[in-house]
Amino acid sequence: MATDPAQQDTTQRTLLSEGPLHPAPRSACVVVIHGEGLGRRTDIRDGALLVGRSHEADLSIQHKSVSRQHCRIWRDAAGQYRIRDLGATNATRLNEARLPAEADAPLNDGDRITVGETILKFIAQDSVEARYHEEIYQLAVHDPLTELHNRRHFCEMADKEIGRALRHGRPLALCIIDVDLFKPVNDRYGHISGDEVLRQIGALVRGHARNDDLAARIGGEEFALLLPECELEPALRLAERLREAVAAASFAPGGEPQRITISIGIATLSPERDSRPALMAAADAALYRAKSEGRNRVCVEG
Numbered sequence: 001m002a003t004d005p006a007q008q009d010t011t012q013r014t015l016l017s018e019g020p021l022h023p024a025p026r027s028a029c030v031v032v033i034h035g036e037g038l039g040r041r042t043d044i045r046d047g048a049l050l051v052g053r054s055h056e057a058d059l060s061i062q063h064k065s066v067s068r069q070h071c072r073i074w075r076d077a078a079g080q081y082r083i084r085d086l087g088a089t090n091a092t093r094l095n096e097a098r099l100p101a102e103a104d105a106p107l108n109d110g111d112r113i114t115v116g117e118t119i120l121k122f123i124a125q126d127s128v129e130a131r132y133h134e135e136i137y138q139l140a141v142h143d144p145l146t147e148l149h150n151r152r153h154f155c156e157m158a159d160k161e162i163g164r165a166l167r168h169g170r171p172l173a174l175c176i177i178d179v180d181l182f183k184p185v186n187d188r189y190g191h192i193s194g195d196e197v198l199r200q201i202g203a204l205v206r207g208h209a210r211n212d213d214l215a216a217r218i219g220g221e222e223f224a225l226l227l228p229e230c231e232l233e234p235a236l237r238l239a240e241r242l243r244e245a246v247a248a249a250s251f252a253p254g255g256e257p258q259r260i261t262i263s264i265g266i267a268t269l270s271p272e273r274d275s276r277p278a279l280m281a282a283a284d285a286a287l288y289r290a291k292s293e294g295r296n297r298v299c300v301e302g
């Protein structure tokens with residue numbers, strides 16, 4: 001019997017390629033490779049990069065071993081990156097050698113900069129390693145299911161935003177969002193279908209966030225939306241819009257159309273609620289009320 005030669009040919013042919021796609025050139029950066037803020041990458045743009053414990057530093061490292069203004073990194077007119085210790089209590093070290101106070105030193109690709117108990121790595125422009133660190137960092141701060149921020153990163157970023165709002169006397173609101181009666185969805189259609197519902201809700205949460213808002217999945221079926229510069233009224237309006245959008249969305253776990261709703265608890269920053277744990281506890285209390293009052297609603301802790 002004649003056989004089709006195309007079916008017999010199982011040879012795997014190597015694709016002719018010029019190598020990985022080359023992304024646009026990027027600036028030099030420093031990456032935290034040890035200590036507080038592990039994995040964080042900070043680009044060194046046109047101006048100088050200030051590293052220190054100060055909240056105003058470009059790379060702010062909240063650790064007591066770091067001086068408020070610890071060191072500065074910049075690119076000189078000849079294009080050479082340089083570093084200067086700013087008289088830090090624990091002198092900046094470059095590849096383990098102490099930098100003399102107020103003296104400049106050139107930086108080369110791969111140099112290690114020790115700032116208190118944190119170690120940074122200097123990565124020169126457009127290096128493959130910079131992309132590697134970026135990808136690892138993105139994996140570390142995102143939830144793989146929804147691609148929103150994960151809880152650990154949310155807490156770290158929320159602490160910073162809350163600190164900034166308190167220092168500048170700016171408003172800030174937090175919404176905690178929980179899927180209603182999600183256990184029966186999982187039990188009936190299975191975890192994989194449940195995951196698809198969570199992914200869809202994650203996309204709706206992200207779609208309702210502004211650029212400066214912080215959207216995260218902070219628990220199994222729990223999401224958070226941190227709204228800097230946002231008073232209670234606009235936060236309430238946004239939460240209502242999100243609640244309505246979820247209630248109106250079409251979900252079909254296991255191929256069966258299913259109505260899914262969410263409950264939302266909101267709390268705003270105030271003198272009595274001036275920390276992330278206090279703000280989260282207040283939003284949680286409001287969420288609990290939303291659940292006990294019948295779900296598919298927004299409640300405010302005020």
Ligand SMILES: Nc1nc2c(ncn2[C@@H]2O[C@H](COP(=O)(O)OP(=O)(O)OP(=O)(O)O)[C@@H](O)[C@H]2O)c(=O)[nH]1
Pocket residue numbers: 178179180181182183184186190191192193194195198219220221291295
């Ligand atoms: N598919 C899926 N399910 C999850 C995930 N994380 C948590 N869950 C499920 O989410 C459900 C949460 O159920 P409960 O906390 O009992 O609450 P609920 O049924 O949503 O009811 P209420 O919150 O009271 O409205 C449990 O069945 C968990 O197994 C996840 O990552 N994927």
